[in-house]
Amino acid sequence: SAVISQKPSRDICQRGTSLTIQCQVDSQVTMMFWYRQQPGQSLTLIATANQGSEATYESGFVIDKFPISRPNLTFSTLTVSNMSPEDSSIYLCSVVGSQSSYEQYFGPGTRLTVT
Amino acid sequence: QKEVEQDPGPLSVPEGAIVSLNCTYSNSAFQYFMWYRQYSRKGPELLMYTYSSGNKEDGRFTAQVDKSSKYISLFIRDSQPSDSATYLCAMSKTGANSKLTFGKGITLSVRP
Numbered sequence: 735s736a737v738i739s740q741k742p743s744r745d746i747c748q749r750g751t752s753l754t755i756q757c758q759v760d761s762q763v764t765m766m767f768w769y770r771q772q773p774g775q776s777l778t779l780i781a782t783a784n785q786g787s788e789a790t791y792e793s794g795f796v797i798d799k800f801p802i803s804r805p806n807l808t809f810s811t812l813t814v815s816n817m818s819p820e821d822s823s824i825y826l827c828s829v830v831g832s833q834s835s836y837e838q839y840f841g842p843g844t845r846l847t848v849t
Numbered sequence: 850q851k852e853v854e855q856d857p858g859p860l861s862v863p864e865g866a867i868v869s870l871n872c873t874y875s876n877s878a879f880q881y882f883m884w885y886r887q888y889s890r891k892g893p894e895l896l897m898y899t900y901s902s903g904n905k906e907d908g909r910f911t912a913q914v915d916k917s918s919k920y921i922s923l924f925i926r927d928s929q930p931s932d933s934a935t936y937l938c939a940m941s942k943t944g945a946n947s948k949l950t951f952g953k954g955i956t957l958s959v960r961p
Binding site for chain 2: 777845
């Protein structure tokens, strides 16, 4: 499986500011996703990061709040904009395995606290 | 009704016990079923992956899918303290561009 790293691993931010989270994969992958894991809630898909085109957002998530970049097949960023305490969560990127399009592998996550 | 429901837990068992973790789902379009294990402050790790109905065994772990009942299970035999983690079920539909729908997860603690 691919090795996935995320930066930062954690951060504490002031409300109204923005944070950009980086996801780096050690091999080229076609599909990359961003998820949110709120306390006591299911892992929820935010968007699919598409290489060379705009991300595809799930219902309830918008580009203005969660802009995503995917400049190449090994890297993506997720920005959490104009943060509020409700954005406190773990943010995870994932990639699809090469063996099956239904096997996903996750990064270690970024733990965000908004005060 | 949520698409995927998972027993809320937490669950605490003695070492060596057989553990049964379960999820139910409402959407019959789900065809791919996964179990992820997540240790504290780590990302989810793919544990088992099953297509359609049936059983799949990997060491001490068995994944079972009953599509007629819309019910999936993960059994852990001879549980170890190192199995203490949060277990999440996840599902995907055919042709869904790999989108996963997750249960909330259940935290398992195996007591030495």
